Amino acid sequence: MxxxxxxxxxxxxxxxxxxxxxxxxxxxxxxxxxxxxxxxxxxxxxxxxxxxxxxxxxxxxxxxxxxxxxxxxxxxxNRQTVDLPTVPALEPHLLPGEAVQYLLDSRFCPADRFQSFVQSEFGGTTGGARVEAIRAWIAHHLSYVPGASGPHTDASDTFIGRQGICRDYAHLLVTLARASTIPARYVACYAPGVDPPDFHAVAEVFLADPEHEDGGTWQIVDATGMADPVKTVKIGVGRDAADxxxxxxxxxxxxxxxxxxxxxx
Structure with missing residues (x-):
């Protein structure tokens, strides 16, 4: 494409x-x-x-x-995608070293604060099904409002305010995934269909690789629903927007x- x-x-x-x-x-x-x-x-x-x-x-x-x-x-x-809800998580002790940092809190993603919330809200799900449930929850509860957040807004602020832009949606998804012991990172990208047109942000989660036993794979997830993973061009990745x-x-x-x-x- x-x-x-x-x-x-x-x-x-x-x-x-x-x-x-x-x-x-x-x-x-x-x-x-x-x-x-x-x-x-x-x-x-x-x-x-x-x-x-x-x-x-x-x-x-x-x-x-x-x-x-x-x-x-x-x-x-030429990106291969998966049926996200069917993909299992990797147990933490099986994670490769490069994925471990994406389990931890970062400047804009205070995951530890949300551990009890993800257990009560998404407790019946794991792996890709948990990520899909998180994505759906964010899409339902947040409103996309340009100007509603600033450079210091973190995932806690977004969770309370229930509004933001792509940066805020990505931070909250990353935070709730990490709180669920699923490595997640912030992705800066370009994508057609973003409205208003701008630099865009999505999340990536690290799950089991359906094609390789004991392997893992990063999968793009956009809680705003604007970016199609098969048409998304990555610029870079990080723990959050600061990176x-x-x-x-x-x-x-x-x-x-x-x-x-x-x-x-």
Whole structure:
């Protein structure tokens, strides 16, 4: 499934400042980069470093003044999906080392606080069936309201307020999955059908691999219902949004604008 991406954003730095960017589609076995073009402009310093779990790259930028970032890409997505409710969980002691960190609390996902809630609300389910029940609960109880949350809103705030955007939906799903002893991580992505068009966020959960005994596999889950996993282009992954923000500034900055267009090519 070829997906075309056209993204741009602009920001301004009043003094020499370090900025970490992550907005390019990651080359992965399930998604091939057919073409890509990134335009950043003149900087004092620019370097690429590996991103979380080796998925995608981050760009270190140091500069001053206005920056207009432009990115276009054509990505062929060939992702295999599963019938989520039929997939069992892996017992914690069978998890590979790289999945263990995604059982633990993180800045925006305080999973320990929700252990009693998931037991009372979803106690009759396990594995993929538990994840599907969580996804359905979030879709039913939350309202998608742009502007209802801010950069410091965590999953507890979203659970209480019952509204937010894709970032908040993903944080709550990740939190409730971890509280259920299912590794879950935050995924920054592009996907057609997102309304309003923007950088998008979904969750991934680590469950048993139906094709390999004792193996595991990451599966995309979007509680907003807007992103189809077979058409979703991953940018990067992390414990939560703090690990995979498309722009992290280590000093004052003024964010000016962003535009994202994603379509089936």
């Amino acid at each position: 070829p997906i075309r991406i056209d993204a741009s954003f602009a920001f301004e730095l009043d003094q020499p400042t370090d900025v970490l960017l992550q907005f390019e589609a990651a080359p992965l076995p399930e998604q091939s980069i057919l073409s890509a073009d990134t335009r950043i402009g003149k900087t004092m310093h620019q370097a690429r470093v590996a991103a979380q779990d080796g998925i995608g790259e981050r760009i270190w930028l140091r500069g001053e003044g206005r920056f207009d970032i432009e990115y276009t890409a054509l990505v062929d997505v 995979v923000s498309f722009l992290t500034s280590f000093g004052p900055n003024r964010f000016i604008s962003s535009n994202v267009g994603v379509s089936e090519a």
